[in-house]
Amino acid sequence: MGQGAIEAVFREEAGRVLATLIRLLGDFDLAEDGLQDAFAAALVQWPGKGAPPNPRAWLVSVGRHKAIDRLRRRALHAVKQADLEIEARLAAVAEPEPGEAEALGDDVLRLIFICCHPALNLEARVALTLKAVGGLSTAAVARAFLVGEETMAQRLVRAKRKIRDAGIPFATPEPARLDERVEAVLATLYLIFTEGYAATSGPELLRADLCHEAIRLGRLLDELLPGRAAVRGLLALMLLHDARRASRVGADGEIVLLEAQDRALWDGVAIAEGLRLVEASLRAPGLPSPYAVQAAIAALHVRGNDGQVGGESGTDWPQIVGLYAVLLRLAPSPVIELNHAVAVAMVDGPAAGLALLDALAARGTLETYALLPSARGELLRRLGRTAEARAAYAEALALARLDPERRLYARRLAD
Numbered sequence: 001m002g003q004g005a006i007e008a009v010f011r012e013e014a015g016r017v018l019a020t021l022i023r024l025l026g027d028f029d030l031a032e033d034g035l036q037d038a039f040a041a042a043l044v045q046w047p048g049k050g051a052p053p054n055p056r057a058w059l060v061s062v063g064r065h066k067a068i069d070r071l072r073r074r075a076l077h078a079v080k081q082a083d084l085e086i087e088a089r090l091a092a093v094a095e096p097e098p099g100e101a102e103a104l105g106d107d108v109l110r111l112i113f114i115c116c117h118p119a120l121n122l123e124a125r126v127a128l129t130l131k132a133v134g135g136l137s138t139a140a141v142a143r144a145f146l147v148g149e150e151t152m153a154q155r156l157v158r159a160k161r162k163i164r165d166a167g168i169p170f171a172t173p174e175p176a177r178l179d180e181r182v183e184a185v186l187a188t189l190y191l192i193f194t195e196g197y198a199a200t201s202g203p204e205l206l207r208a209d210l211c212h213e214a215i216r217l218g219r220l221l222d223e224l225l226p227g228r229a230a231v232r233g234l235l236a237l238m239l240l241h242d243a244r245r246a247s248r249v250g251a252d253g254e255i256v257l258l259e260a261q262d263r264a265l266w267d268g269v270a271i272a273e274g275l276r277l278v279e280a281s282l283r284a285p286g287l288p289s290p291y292a293v294q295a296a297i298a299a300l301h302v303r304g305n306d307g308q309v310g311g312e313s314g315t316d317w318p319q320i321v322g323l324y325a326v327l328l329r330l331a332p333s334p335v336i337e338l339n340h341a342v343a344v345a346m347v348d349g350p351a352a353g354l355a356l357l358d359a360l361a362a363r364g365t366l367e368t369y370a371l372l373p374s375a376r377g378e379l380l381r382r383l384g385r386t387a388e389a390r391a392a393y394a395e396a397l398a399l400a401r402l403d404p405e406r407r408l409y410a411r412r413l414a415d
Helices: 003-025 028-049 055-077 081-092 098-115 122-132 138-144 149-166 179-197 208-224 229-242 268-282 290-302 317-330 334-348 350-363 371-382 386-399 403-414
Strands: none
Touching: 003 028, 003 055, 003 098, 003 122, 003 208, 028 055, 028 149, 098 122, 098 149, 098 179, 098 208, 122 138, 122 149, 122 179, 138 149, 179 208, 179 229, 208 229, 229 268, 229 290, 268 290, 290 317, 317 334, 334 350, 334 371, 350 371, 371 386, 371 403, 386 403
């Protein structure tokens, strides 16, 4: 088994294995060390012996033993009561059997609720879950929050210390206490999905493993909290976006924009499920969930004016503008303002959209966000303001962190 195949297994299983190790060890840092030790052992053993029948259970077992070894080495230097308590607890926990793969997977959902404990502020909850569950690097989490890597590393350390010091149990909350954590859980799942759907850096646009994991966890959450409009709205949103994944990157690895995508590659089953879920979410009593409104916008992008999925009859941009206006009232943010401005440009012309983008740019809230100058560049190009469009695309190119995104902006500059 080659190193590439082993790394693929690790990417697929790391989140679940880490979640289980955290449950067994009761310590984030020790679990992360155990996971890395288990992966290092796999790199040594699997090329010659081949992967075990259940790689996830193997990694959990090896990571557990490596953690015990670490604790024993610590004890040789200084006997620490906390370490001895963890070791005693580990000794009482049976090793996972090869057939327990699905049970191990459920640990991920429990880990999400731990990371989203009310003792942590919302940003810390989301950041810690992205790191622990999503397997994102500290740098990627930092970019998601538009802060420096060192700043994010310090926040993650403080969050893990607070969980440890507060003695928060590794358990799914009782039903009566679920509501106080749902908002952060949904935000976390969506950020995990977003990192998979449009990676923040690297050579590839997509990370299908993160998209699949976010959708899997969304389904688990829907089972745990049946009938919740916000949960179903988020699941619909993820399904409708992910349904177009196969068409978003060409055979040459380049980004394919929505208007040029091959609709025959869209996943009709996922679209149908997403449409059912968004309709159910929007019909729920009370104000609509922001996720449901975003899902409704995604639904309009896969339907033509005639209501047919994948149709060529054009997009209902006036309705999209209206939905973005609703979304700005429900969950205002600079990114929503940007998307609203682009939609306005499709209805009222590029000058109207550009005025909104210029006002947004003047506030400086998205000064490191490449999509803002990219959108300005496109509208300036449509207005025939070529020199300004070139400058905007050059700015987008300088800000872009994803290789396919850089190549897209370079092509626009060349054009």
